[in-house]
Amino acid sequence: VVCLVAYHIFFMLFVWSYWKxxxxxxxNPSKEFHLSYSDKESLEREPRGESQQEVLRRAAKDLPIYxxxxxxxxxxxxxxxxxxxxRCHHCSVCDKCILKMDHHCxxxxxxxxxxxxxxxxxxxxxxxxxxxxxxxxxxxxxxKFWTNGLPDTQAKFHIMFLFxxxxxxxxxxxxxxxxxxxxxxxxxxTLEVFRAPIFRHRTDKNGFSLGFSKNLRQVFxxxxxxxxxxxxxxxxxxxSFPTCLVNQDPEQASTPGGLNSTSKNENHVFPAKPLRxxxxxxxxxxxxxxETSAKxxxxxxx
Numbered sequence: 461v462v463c464l465v466a467y468h469i470f471f472m473l474f475v476w477s478y479w480k481x482x483x484x485x486x487x488n489p490s491k492e493f494h495l496s497y498s499d500k501e502s503l504e505r506e507p508r509g510e511s512q513q514e515v516l517r518r519a520a521k522d523l524p525i526y527x528x529x530x531x532x533x534x535x536x537x538x539x540x541x542x543x544x545x546x547r548c549h550h551c552s553v554c555d556k557c558i559l560k561m562d563h564h565c566x567x568x569x570x571x572x573x574x575x576x577x578x579x580x581x582x583x584x585x586x587x588x589x590x591x592x593x594x595x596x597x598x599x600x601x602x603x604k605f606w607t608n609g610l611p612d613t614q615a616k617f618h619i620m621f622l623f624x625x626x627x628x629x630x631x632x633x634x635x636x637x638x639x640x641x642x643x644x645x646x647x648x649x650t651l652e653v654f655r656a657p658i659f660r661h662r663t664d665k666n667g668f669s670l671g672f673s674k675n676l677r678q679v680f681x682x683x684x685x686x687x688x689x690x691x692x693x694x695x696x697x698x699x700s701f702p703t704c705l706v707n708q709d710p711e712q713a714s715t716p717g718g719l720n721s722t723s724k725n726e727n728h729v730f731p732a733k734p735l736r737x738x739x740x741x742x743x744x745x746x747x748x749x750x751e752t753s754a755k756x757x758x759x760x761x762x
Contacts, residue, residue, distance in 0.1 A: 463597055470590045477582040477690040482568045484576040486551075487559045487698050494542045495519055519543060524700035527657045545699040547668070549651055559698035562649040574698035578679055579690050581644070584637040591633060595626040647675040659703075667703050 495503065502515045516534040520543045527546045529535055535544035540557045544550075549561040551571050560574035572580045601610065602623040610616040643649065647669040656665035669675060678701075680686070681693030 467593065467597075470586060470593055473688075473690075474583070474586040474590045477579050477586050478568070480579040480690040481565075481572070481576050481583045482570055484570075484579060484692075486554065486556075486561075486571040486573045487575040489540075489542050489545050489548060489557055489559060490697075490699060493523060493545055493699070494540075500541060516543060526659055526703060528660055530658060532658075532660070546701055547649065547652070547657070548699075560649060560701075561651060562643075563651065574694065574696075575692070578692065578694055581637075581640055581679070582688070582690050584633060584640060588630060588633040588637050591626045591630040595623060595630055598623045598626065644679050645672050645675055647678060668701050670702060670704055 496519070499515060499519045503512055506512045506515060513533050516536050520534055523543060523545075525534070525543065525546060527535060535548075536542070537544055537550050537557050539550060539555070542557060544557060545559065547560045548557050550557045551561060551564050553564045554571050558571045558573040560577070562572040562577055562580075564571050565580070568580070568583075570576070598619060601619045604610045605616050605620055610619065643653070646666065648665075652665070652668075656663050657667050659667055670678070678695050681695055683693060686693040
């Protein structure tokens with residue numbers, strides 16, 4: 461009875477997370493990142509080069525964008541006609557831009573990105589537990605197979621096949637799940653491992669890492685009761701992300717209230733452009749400026 465209950469719990473969680481990973485549509489950039497009709501016309505009229513970049517810089521001046529291309533240009537998708545948000549990439553299979561794209565997975569026939577990355581992680585975890593459970597409960601019969609302890613029927617070959625299949629999937633899934641756990645701990649995507657994000661001042665492979673606890677919360681959310689369930693609880697909107705840049709970007713304006721947030725003891729920088737309300741609290745666990753102190757400081761500056 462215990463084995464049957466445990467089996468069906470693992471099986472239901474595995475199927476649930478797999479279903480959510482497949483049928484959750486990848487999130488695309490919001491309308492504010494799409495070029496207006498006049499900007500599109502200006503971009504088409506201008507020759508390629510600095511003149512086009514001037515149009516893109518004007519369109520992106522109020523957007524929370526801090527990453528650039530290798531040449532330092534604004535990241536623009538000429539197929540979707542939009543300014544790419546940070547960590548957004550165009551999927552050649554889906555033929556659209558995906559927020560915080562990790563990779564396109566053929567096993568689920570879907571892009572793994574901001575909207576379903578938590579589901580993908582749970583799918584790997586529960587499929588691994590499912591295979592380990594099957595291999596563990598089948599082990600005693602597998603041993604009896606080699607010691608001639610099973611009846612001489614065709615069913616004993618099913619025992620051998622089941623154990624080998626569960627064991628091999630367990631090995632492959634454990635390596636893949638461990639790799640993605642490392643990605644979560646470092647707040648990286650698979651694409652960012654192969655090509656580190658380039659910010660306006662320099663390349664920083666750990667630019668989006670806020671520490672293990674905050675990196676984990678960014679994917680799984682603040683409420684721990686939802687962590688193990690395939691229910692969307694990730695923080696933010698997928699379009700903007702807090703960074704841990706130590707060196708102040710020379711192109712950014714000063715921080716609110718004229719405060720210097722780049723001291724040696726402070727790892728988290730308040731960007732010049734405000735973050736979304738749903739994710740700005742990721743940075744509030746460390747000492748930060750308050751509204752009162754900001755007004756006082758502003759008075760001193762005045």
